[in-house]
Amino acid sequence: MHSRLRPLQHKEPKKFFQSTGLYAVSIMRWTFDKMTGYGADMNEAKWMTRILFLETVAGVPGMVGAMLRHLRSLRSLKRDHGWIHTLLEEAENERMHLLTFLALKQPTFFFRAFVLGAQGVFFNLYTLFYMMSPRHCHAFVGYLEEEAVKTYTHCLHDIDSGKLEVWRNKKAPEIAINYWNLDADATMRDVVLAVRADEASHSHVNHTFSEMQAMDKNPFAAEDSQIIP
Amino acid sequence: MHSRLRPLQHKEPKKFFQSTGLYAVSIMRWTFDKMTGYGADMNEAKWMTRILFLETVAGVPGMVGAMLRHLRSLRSLKRDHGWIHTLLEEAENERMHLLTFLALKQPTFFFRAFVLGAQGVFFNLYTLFYMMSPRHCHAFVGYLEEEAVKTYTHCLHDIDSGKLEVWRNKKAPEIAINYWNLDADATMRDVVLAVRADEASHSHVNHTFSEMQAMDKNPFAAEDSQIIP
Numbered sequence: 001m002h003s004r005l006r007p008l009q010h011k012e013p014k015k016f017f018q019s020t021g022l023y024a025v026s027i028m029r030w031t032f033d034k035m036t037g038y039g040a041d042m043n044e045a046k047w048m049t050r051i052l053f054l055e056t057v058a059g060v061p062g063m064v065g066a067m068l069r070h071l072r073s074l075r076s077l078k079r080d081h082g083w084i085h086t087l088l089e090e091a092e093n094e095r096m097h098l099l100t101f102l103a104l105k106q107p108t109f110f111f112r113a114f115v116l117g118a119q120g121v122f123f124n125l126y127t128l129f130y131m132m133s134p135r136h137c138h139a140f141v142g143y144l145e146e147e148a149v150k151t152y153t154h155c156l157h158d159i160d161s162g163k164l165e166v167w168r169n170k171k172a173p174e175i176a177i178n179y180w181n182l183d184a185d186a187t188m189r190d191v192v193l194a195v196r197a198d199e200a201s202h203s204h205v206n207h208t209f210s211e212m213q214a215m216d217k218n219p220f221a222a223e224d225s226q227i228i229p
Numbered sequence: 230m231h232s233r234l235r236p237l238q239h240k241e242p243k244k245f246f247q248s249t250g251l252y253a254v255s256i257m258r259w260t261f262d263k264m265t266g267y268g269a270d271m272n273e274a275k276w277m278t279r280i281l282f283l284e285t286v287a288g289v290p291g292m293v294g295a296m297l298r299h300l301r302s303l304r305s306l307k308r309d310h311g312w313i314h315t316l317l318e319e320a321e322n323e324r325m326h327l328l329t330f331l332a333l334k335q336p337t338f339f340f341r342a343f344v345l346g347a348q349g350v351f352f353n354l355y356t357l358f359y360m361m362s363p364r365h366c367h368a369f370v371g372y373l374e375e376e377a378v379k380t381y382t383h384c385l386h387d388i389d390s391g392k393l394e395v396w397r398n399k400k401a402p403e404i405a406i407n408y409w410n411l412d413a414d415a416t417m418r419d420v421v422l423a424v425r426a427d428e429a430s431h432s433h434v435n436h437t438f439s440e441m442q443a444m445d446k447n448p449f450a451a452e453d454s455q456i457i458p
């Protein structure tokens with residue numbers, strides 16, 4: 001089983017915007033780990049809280065980037081070159097991660113209040129930073145998604161080593177089976193694998209965007225099958 | 230030819246939020262008409278300025294609605310029930326209208342500055358109002374789109390009555406032919422017809438949304454062919 005856990009593609013920070021992004025992510029991750037007691041002794045409940053929180057935050061950057069590029073296209077009277085679609089796909093994909101894990105467990109009132117506050121802060125900060133430098137923001141998301149891949153890899157190890165017996169055998173929720181087109185007998189392990197693959201893709205896309213000019217054509221848009229406005 | 234210009238579906242305002250929406254649109258239209266000298270003696274240049282300006286504004290509401298519903302879904306940990314997709318389609322559709330007309334003519338510096346200011350005001354006001362009452366906002370857009378249908382109908386009459394000879398014979402831009410899948414020899418008249426059909430659809434969709442509860446299922450989402458998160 002472990003052979004399916006491929007090593008993570010890490011982007012070596014070479015430019016200033018990459019070091020900044022990596023540094024910001026490292027500080028945030030360290031703080032969040034300390035606050036929530038992340039470590040070797042995780043159980044299903046701790047994993048669930050951690051994942052739900054991270055996924056409520058993860059849906060913000062794609063939507064902010066898409067909105068700001070849409071508005072810029074409208075007011076600058078220029079094309080977008082296909083970035084908006086990919087950013088919206090990322091945003092919806094993260095929201096599907098959230099809804100998938102929510103199908104397992106409804107969170108507490110305290111958790112809900114925390115999510116509310118976190119979105120208020122993160123949405124405003126990210127919007128502000130994206131207006132100042134999209135490049136820095138995409139590098140930041142690129143490294144954030146690398147951490148997501150690490151987290152889900154840790155989760156897979158915990159499933160395989162027997163620490164999360166419930167998830168190993170638990171059937172994947174209906175919404176996940178439909179969304180990723182999983183087998184009817186798929187388990188939560190398959191869901192975590194699918195989610196981790198999404199995060200790796202977000203990381204690659206955002207690192208790529210961070211090294212492009214704002215008006216370069218999005219290399220992830222399917223040129224032949226769609227108009228790239 | 231005129232037989233193809235079907236009468237406009239007008240939504241009779243019955244509820245308070247509908248009267249408010251209609252009233253706001255009427256004031257805005259009257260003011261804008263006076264400012265830009267809209268009337269019987271239009272020519273290609275005047276039409277172009279009017280259409281370009283309206284389309285830069287028209288792309289805002291769909292994106293704002295989609296973003297706010299996306300963020301609400303993330304922080305409330307609840308499904309969206311399929312509205313986001315339809316709102317994003319509206320936003321992109323309006324941006325395609327803009328890019329289509331831009332293919333004919335690049336606007337002046339003065340016009341660009343005006344668009345910049347208008348978006349700053351309209352985006353902020355619309356976001357604020359949508360946070361207070363989505364219902365009022367959708368009714369407002371419903372009536373705004375009715376005006377768009379009237380405007381494009383007027384434009385079609387001007388084309389057919391010979392006042393816009395250039396547009397009657399002018400070939401549709403490539404981007405429009407691809408987007409609406411028009412015939413290779415389509416003219417600007419065909420483009421205006423296609424755009425008007427879009428506006429009528431936006432009007433119907435927004436009037437419908439204005440009369441729904443925020444958590445009702447979007448009746449315009451294709452249930453069998455997509456997941457409605």
Ligand SMILES: [Fe+2]
Pocket residue numbers: 055058093094097148195199
């Ligand atoms: Fe995610």
Ligand SMILES: [Fe+2]
Pocket residue numbers: 058094145148198199202
């Ligand atoms: Fe992600």
Ligand SMILES: [Fe+2]
Pocket residue numbers: 284287322323326377424428
């Ligand atoms: Fe339009």
Ligand SMILES: [Fe+2]
Pocket residue numbers: 287323374377427428431
């Ligand atoms: Fe419209």
